[in-house]
Amino acid sequence: MTTTAPTTTPYRVTPARVLRSEWHKLWTLRTTWITLxxxxxxxxxxxxxxxxxxxxxxSDVDTVVFVLFxxxxxxxxxxxxxxxxxxxxxxxxxxxxxxxxxxxxxxVLWSKAAVFTAVAFALCLVTNVVTFLTAQIWLADTDKELxxxxxxxxxxxxxxxxxxxxLSLVALGxxxxxxxxxxxxxxxxxxxxxxxxxVSTLPFTGVDAVVRHFPAQAATSxxxxxxxxxxxxxxxxxxxxxLWALTVLAAASFLLRRRDV
Amino acid sequence: xxxxxxxxxxYGGGRRRPRTAVDHLSFEVHPGTVTGFLGPNxxxxxxxxxxxxGLDTPTSGRCTVGGRAYATHSAPLTEVGALxxxxxxxxGRSAYQNLMALAHTHGIxxxxxxxxxxxxxxxxxxxxxxxxxxxxxxxxxGIAAALLGDPATLxxxxxxxxxxxxxxxxxRTLLKAQAAEGRTVLISSHxxxxxxxxxxxxxIIGRGRLLADTTVEQFVRESxxxxxxxxxxxxxxxxxxxxxxxxxxxxxxxxTLDVRGADAEHIGxxxxxxxxxxxxxxxxxxxxxxxxxxxxxxxxEYGTPGxxxxxxxxxxxxxAA
Numbered sequence: 001m002t003t004t005a006p007t008t009t010p011y012r013v014t015p016a017r018v019l020r021s022e023w024h025k026l027w028t029l030r031t032t033w034i035t036l037x038x039x040x041x042x043x044x045x046x047x048x049x050x051x052x053x054x055x056x057x058x059s060d061v062d063t064v065v066f067v068l069f070x071x072x073x074x075x076x077x078x079x080x081x082x083x084x085x086x087x088x089x090x091x092x093x094x095x096x097x098x099x100x101x102x103x104x105x106x107x108v109l110w111s112k113a114a115v116f117t118a119v120a121f122a123l124c125l126v127t128n129v130v131t132f133l134t135a136q137i138w139l140a141d142t143d144k145e146l147x148x149x150x151x152x153x154x155x156x157x158x159x160x161x162x163x164x165x166x167l168s169l170v171a172l173g174x175x176x177x178x179x180x181x182x183x184x185x186x187x188x189x190x191x192x193x194x195x196x197x198x199v200s201t202l203p204f205t206g207v208d209a210v211v212r213h214f215p216a217q218a219a220t221s222x223x224x225x226x227x228x229x230x231x232x233x234x235x236x237x238x239x240x241x242x243l244w245a246l247t248v249l250a251a252a253s254f255l256l257r258r259r260d261v
Numbered sequence: 262x263x264x265x266x267x268x269x270x271x272y273g274g275g276r277r278r279p280r281t282a283v284d285h286l287s288f289e290v291h292p293g294t295v296t297g298f299l300g301p302n303x304x305x306x307x308x309x310x311x312x313x314x315g316l317d318t319p320t321s322g323r324c325t326v327g328g329r330a331y332a333t334h335s336a337p338l339t340e341v342g343a344l345x346x347x348x349x350x351x352x353g354r355s356a357y358q359n360l361m362a363l364a365h366t367h368g369i370x371x372x373x374x375x376x377x378x379x380x381x382x383x384x385x386x387x388x389x390x391x392x393x394x395x396x397x398x399x400x401x402x403g404i405a406a407a408l409l410g411d412p413a414t415l416x417x418x419x420x421x422x423x424x425x426x427x428x429x430x431x432x433r434t435l436l437k438a439q440a441a442e443g444r445t446v447l448i449s450s451h452x453x454x455x456x457x458x459x460x461x462x463x464x465i466i467g468r469g470r471l472l473a474d475t476t477v478e479q480f481v482r483e484s485x486x487x488x489x490x491x492x493x494x495x496x497x498x499x500x501x502x503x504x505x506x507x508x509x510x511x512x513x514x515x516x517t518l519d520v521r522g523a524d525a526e527h528i529g530x531x532x533x534x535x536x537x538x539x540x541x542x543x544x545x546x547x548x549x550x551x552x553x554x555x556x557x558x559x560x561x562e563y564g565t566p567g568x569x570x571x572x573x574x575x576x577x578x579x580x581a582a
Contacts, residue, residue, distance in 0.1 A: 021365035096349035103332035
């Protein structure tokens with residue numbers, strides 16, 4: 001009724017409130033806790049295993065890459081969570097309630113991306129630091145002994161966290177684009193993890209240069225103290241990866257505005 | 262106040278054969294009464310409601326709530342509370358957490374969430390995950406979500422689906438109370454009999470087109486099929502008393518009258534005024550169902566071949582008896 005003047009009600013949708021809502025949504029689902037705990041536990045467990053069994057013959061890999069091998073597993077957990085955050089709402093029908101509450105739609109997607117990015121990065125960073133320090137218990141007095149304050153260590157630990165987070169953000173965007181959890185997981189594994197491997201075998205000049213700019217390859221460059229062979233420098237890699245995530249999210253935003261729910 | 266103007270939704274196109282779900286539909290829903298949105302399955306009711314909430318974009322035409330498109334309101338949940346046919350809450354979250362997630366977007370306080378849980382009788386199960394809810398509990402939760410923003414307009418798609426008789430009565434009372442407070446209430450159904458007792462106004466559509474925009478009373482009167490069965494020891498005298506323009510009285514058996522053109526209230530009052538004892542006074546709502554089917558039978562999307570609507574109505578009446 002038109003008699004309900006906007007001034008009579010304190011209720012109003014604001015960007016901060018949509019963020020608050022997405023934060024609430026993330027933490028009130030069991031799958032969030034399971035995937036996050038699994039991601040952290042895998043990195044720590046692999047790190048401990050690598051550290052405690054080290055006998056000094058793996059010296060071609062730098063220490064941070066060595067103790068964080070587990071992030072290849074946690075990457076899958078976090079990508080799945082990213083897909084669940086967006087595509088999961090379509091599977092359950094919650095998206096209708098979400099978009100009825102926020103009919104401008106875009107704040108919902110961007111809030112999801114923001115909340116997820118913050119949570120995933122914080123978790124990865126803490127897990128990486130803890131794993132590094134724990135692994136050092138066994139690595140002391142070997143050629144892989146390093147302190148957190150040694151040059152490049154914190155940067156590589158944070159770089160790894162940023163790489164995993166941004167790749168998972170690509171997954172979140174794929175989930176929003178495809179609106180299906182299995183579709184999102186398939187697309188992420190296929191397009192992000194498998195396709196570059198296939199493309200790199202093509203016998204064309206310049207293929208390697210292109211593949212280096214693919215998301216997973218760019219992420220590899222971020223988590224290392226020394227420059228990894230056949231990758232672009234960490235700075236451009238971070239930029240490249242961020243652009244990938246932004247591109248997928250922009251495409252998802254465009255379709256979110258246009259498509260029926 | 263809801264206003265739809267030449268609302269059209271077409272699916273497909275290109276190589277696929279286009280299907281018109283809603284076809285130049287125009288209507289208004291006014292505050293203060295419960296309006297029933299009726300039509301056979303596939304008539305376009307849900308599509309219309311989804312367009313109203315901005316979930317589907319109309320192919321052409323437009324609809325407004327409170328004078329503006331739904332998506333342009335700064336606090337949409339206070340403008341329209343909606344219950345959509347398919348479940349639209351997360352089964353892995355508890356009832357309370359689902360409502361809180363929606364409440365946060367508008368800055369709606371926890372006390373309001375607890376209030377609507379109380380109103381819908383869900384306080385005891387608020388902490389349980391929605392996954393384990395029965396159809397009726399899910400429906401109550403959907404209604405709690407619709408009431409969350411204390412909205413000026415309620416749009417409910419098949420609200421009595423899955424509710425037990427007590428629940429049906431509860432929602433009927435609730436909706437009438439909401440309308441009496443000056444709210445606009447639009448509820449869809451494919452059951453005329455349910456609408457006849459809940460709604461005051463009717464918007465009937467078939468194959469996406471408007472078939473009737475009328476009141477329940479007028480619909481009954483104009484369809485000419487509303488009859489009241491009266492049993493009285495002084496049937497002949499009552500028949501004389503009721504006689505008047507537009508009223509036909511037939512007698513199938515001694516002491517039994519079949520009255521058309523006068524409602525049960527009028528018959529009861531007439532009998533009381535003249536001290537005529539009544540043993541039975543039964544309005545035949547099944548005939549309402551029949552009038553509805555007569556109106557929509559050309560527009561049934563998934564009709565049964567061979568069965569005319571009148572036969573189908575008779576069959577249903579027989580089955581119910």
